[in-house]
Amino acid sequence: MTQIPGIQTVRSESAVKSRRWSLFIVRSCYFAGVFNLFFMIALWYILFSRTQLISHRHFWLNYVVLATLAMLLGTFVADRIIRSNRFSVRLGESVSVLLLLFFSLLLCLLHNTTAAILACYIIPVLVSTVYSNTALTRNTFILALVLLVLSSAAVSRITTRDYGFWLLAESWASLGLLVVSYLLSHVLIMFGEEGISVRVQKLILETQLMLDSLTNLYNRRAYVNFAPTIFEQCKANKSPLFLAEIDIDDFKQINDTHGHAAGDRTLQIIADMIRGIVPHHVYAFRYGGEEIVLLFEGFELSGARAACEKLLESLRSTQLMETGGEKVTASCGLAELKPEMTELSDLFQAADDALYVAKKSGKDQIVVR
Numbered sequence: 425m426t427q428i429p430g431i432q433t434v435r436s437e438s439a440v441k442s443r444r445w446s447l448f449i450v451r452s453c454y455f456a457g458v459f460n461l462f463f464m465i466a467l468w469y470i471l472f473s474r475t476q477l478i479s480h481r482h483f484w485l486n487y488v489v490l491a492t493l494a495m496l497l498g499t500f501v502a503d504r505i506i507r508s509n510r511f512s513v514r515l516g517e518s519v520s521v522l523l524l525l526f527f528s529l530l531l532c533l534l535h536n537t538t539a540a541i542l543a544c545y546i547i548p549v550l551v552s553t554v555y556s557n558t559a560l561t562r563n564t565f566i567l568a569l570v571l572l573v574l575s576s577a578a579v580s581r582i583t584t585r586d587y588g589f590w591l592l593a594e595s596w597a598s599l600g601l602l603v604v605s606y607l608l609s610h611v612l613i614m615f616g617e618e619g620i621s622v623r624v625q626k627l628i629l630e631t632q633l634m635l636d637s638l639t640n641l642y643n644r645r646a647y648v649n650f651a652p653t654i655f656e657q658c659k660a661n662k663s664p665l666f667l668a669e670i671d672i673d674d675f676k677q678i679n680d681t682h683g684h685a686a687g688d689r690t691l692q693i694i695a696d697m698i699r700g701i702v703p704h705h706v707y708a709f710r711y712g713g714e715e716i717v718l719l720f721e722g723f724e725l726s727g728a729r730a731a732c733e734k735l736l737e738s739l740r741s742t743q744l745m746e747t748g749g750e751k752v753t754a755s756c757g758l759a760e761l762k763p764e765m766t767e768l769s770d771l772f773q774a775a776d777d778a779l780y781v782a783k784k785s786g787k788d789q790i791v792v793r
Contacts, residue, residue, distance in 0.1 A: 439513045445554045446506045446513075446520040450499055453523055457495035464488045491534055498526050517555045521564050524548035525571060532575040536583040542598035545572050546605035553609045561613060565606040572598060636710040638688055639695035647709040647717060654707070654721055655768040658761055665761040666720040666728040669775040670694075670735070673753045673787040675714040686746035687714075694754070697738050702731050717772075725760065725792065732756045732790050740788060753788035755779060760793070 464487045472478055502523040506516040528544045535541050545568040552561040576595040583591075634646040642650075658665035672678070672690060679687040691714065698708050698716070707719040720728040736754055743749045757779030765771055778793040785791070 442513050442517055442555055443506070446516040447503075449520040449524065449551065450503045450506060453495065453499040453502070453527060456527065457492055457499060460495060461488065461492040464491070487534060491530060494530055495527065498523060514557075517552075517557065517560055518563075521548050521552050521560065522567075524551055525564070525567055528568070529571055529575060532571075533578060533582070536579040540594055540598075542572060542575060542579075542595060543601050545569075545575075545598065546601050549602065549605045549609055553612045556613050558610070558613055561606070561609050565602070565609075568602055569599075572602060639691050639710050641695050641698070641716065642707065642709045644709065644711055647711060651707070651709070651717075651719060652768045654719055655761070655771065658721060659765075663722055664720075664724060665771070666723055666725065667759050667761075667771050667775045668718040668720065668728065668732050669711070669757045669772070669779045670716045670718065670732070670754050671756075671779055671783070672714040673755055673783075678747060678752070682747050686744070689746045690714075690744060690752055693742065693744065694735075694739060697735055697742075701734050701738055703727075706731065717775075725758075729758060729790060729792065732758060736788065736790065755782040755787050756790040757782055758790055758792045 464483075468483060468488070472480075472483060502519045505511055505519045525545070525548045528548060531541055531544050549561065549565050549568055552564045555561075572595070576591065576598075580591055634642055634649075636643040655665065657663075672694070675687060675690070678690060691710070694716065695708075695710070698718070702708065702718065705721070706723075707721070709717045709719075711717045718732070720731070723731075736756060740751055740753045742752070744752055757775040757777065759771055759774035759778055761771055762774075765774075774793045778791040782789050782791040
């Protein structure tokens with residue numbers, strides 16, 4: 425049985441958004457790599473081309489060529505992983521955050537004459553909050569903390585600037601900012617999780633309101649809300665649509681003779697048959713009482729009729745203990761969407777007329793209109 429659009433899990437919706445965020449981060453890193461290339465070239469011609477403050481070879485090799493290649497290569501690898509269907513969305517989240525940590529490490533090592541740049545490790549921590557994943561943010565913070573300490577030690581060894589006491593001071597300040605960013609990220613995620621929780625509860629309630637409590641098929645409310653949309657789409661696209669109205673034969677007699685429990689069990693068995701026999705891309709509704717409506721979107725007559733015949737055959741060959749082994753049958757009216765039909769009620773009426781003929785002609789059969 426097909427699920428009605430809109431009755432989706434928050435998890436699938438979250439996965440789509442997560443992948444979009446990961447791809448956005450990758451695109452941003454591509455941009456950062458290209459921007460670094462042009463920015464450093466411009467910086468060379470503006471400040472360093474006519475001075476001896478830095479070796480020309482060292483500047484072009486480390487700040488322009490190697491830095492740009494490292495950024496673009498790291499981004500390319502992350503891009504391939506995130507876009508690949510072989511890897512999970514969660515892995516994509518981790519890769520995108522690792523990419524930002526890699527960029528932060530590059531900045532700290534390349535621009536080691538500016539200790540304040542150690543604070544750039546707060547960026548991956550804050551960005552990780554877009555995924556609303558507490559574990560990911562916590563792990564990002566731990567990695568950022570380790571890299572900050574290592575970067576501080578590396579800067580003290582490779583820098584040409586005499587920081588003295590100030591390198592330690594800048595490192596402690598960056599560490600404080602990193603801790604604050606983690607605490608802030610944790611608060612942001614908590615608020616985000618509250619919002620998701622509300623959405624989940626709303627989704628569960630909406631789904632329950634759309635389902636029939638006895639058969640777990642969609643109910644009449646779902647039919648009224650959603651079936652007209654299918655009708656309009658098929659009519660606009662000129663795609664085939666069939667509506668089958670199925671009614672259990674002599675259902676009142678089953679209730680009167682064997683009790684309402686037997687009638688309820690009969691409906692449940694038919695619902696189970698529908699889930700097991702009818703193709704998954706068919707919409708099934710308990711329209712009311714013993715009436716069930718099936719919508720065959722995109723089916724030809726042969727396919728829709730074959731599914732209905734299989735359902736009726738399965739029902740008549742099943743012996744129900746609740747009815748004392750008596751054979752239970754059903755009749756079906758099947759109608760096709762015609763060009764002259766302007767509303768869903770026209771299609772339903774055609775199926776209802778066909779069902780009436782099936783009942784009058786001996787029951788336990790399908791009539792097509």
